[in-house]
Amino acid sequence: MIRGRGWTGFEAAALQEAMRMSIREFAALLGIETTTVNNWRSGLSRVKPRSEKQSILDTVYLLHATPEDRARFNEIVAEGEDAWRNLHHPPKRTTPSSPKAVDALALARWLASDGTGIPPISCSDDLERVGLALDSARRYFDGSVLEFFRSQLVRCKADDGSLGPAEALPLTLAIVGAIRRHSNEVPAELRRQLLAIGSDGAEFAGWLYRDLDDPVTAMFLYDRSMEWAQEAGNLPMQGYVLLKRSEMAYDSRDAGSLLGLARAAKDGPWQLPHRVRAQVAQQEALGLAMSGEPVAAVEECIGLAEQLLAQADGADDRGLVSNFAESTLRVRSAVCYTEAGKPQRATELFGQVLMTGGLSRRDAGFFGARRAKALALSGEPDEAAAVATKSVAVGLETRSERTIKVVVDVLRTLAPWDHRPGVRQLRDAVKLAS
Structure with missing residues (x-):
């Protein structure tokens, strides 16, 4: 054994990075599954490869790593696991005012109270102000109350595409709360119609939380949407x-x-x-x-x-x-080709749609990040880094945590090219977004 205490998952990951190989290339060199390399990278020092893998790692280090690779390996190991983790798994960006900080239980209690209880603390002021405005508008609204709520949801959906989920969320939640509250005050048939709109609003709110990378709250709202759709008989x-x-x-x-x-x-x-x-x-x-x-x-x-x-x-x-249109179909088909191991085809489709400018700003940033991933998988690190860097700016502007999450994944894929200026610039941009 060339390493007295044997290899750890962290040291194996350090060797992969030092040799500037992708996970797939490193696994192929070792003759093992990519999932094993991923497990090493996830577990780091908590994981110790089995004896047969220890021997394989020794062989690769001795016979395949160049002197430059070994020097980089020693530098990475000397910097330590925490430095490696911060580089490859930067902490999620959170701000005190972001709806990402909304506690799912607090939101559930607020909605269960018909919108009359204590709202989630992170957006209580917005919800109270918008709720009062909705009540006032309902009191003096000349047309149909159903059309009023529908028009407000249309406004929220428009705001989401251009401004991002954080801007659309307060009004959306206030609408959902107001519908729940008023649905108990109206005749049965009107209640069914009101809950149908509420189901639409809850589904949309679930999407907003999904874009904010808050799956627990998103799932709660999807369940509420399904419950109301069932009561409303909306198949x-x-x-x-x-x-x-x-x-x-x-x-x-x-x-x-x-x-x-x-x-x-x-x-x-x-x-x-x-x-x-x-x-x-x-x-x-x-x-x-x-x-x-x-x-x-x-x-x-x-x-x-x-x-x-x-x-x-x-x-x-x-x-x-x-909003599923030709452009949406093309970019989502591109995601399919990426998953099917055809990143070059995916890159072409992404490029065709993004050049037309037919997507909302938030979606352009998100699918730009997806295109960067396909470019990275296609062996185009410089272009991938440039595209992903632009997506970071859009993700920050629209507060789309999903976009930032995809860019972080792009960085992991670009690890073998970390020495290139564009990749270093992308890593700096992600650090600033953290």
């Missing part, structure tokens, strides 16, 4: 929430739930409009790609999504407002 919304939960499963890399929920949305009695059915077909394609199914099966689902989208005319929306 299409129930199928739509299943689709949204499938999309959320991608954030945690849960391929089984993603594919199962997408197929439940496809096969249920929901009578979904063509545009949403296209979105479901595309989501099934993503699940197949993540599960390692042949590219032909993935492309078959993408083709079905294209056909369904071509048939959508808006006349059959059945109360659902979906």
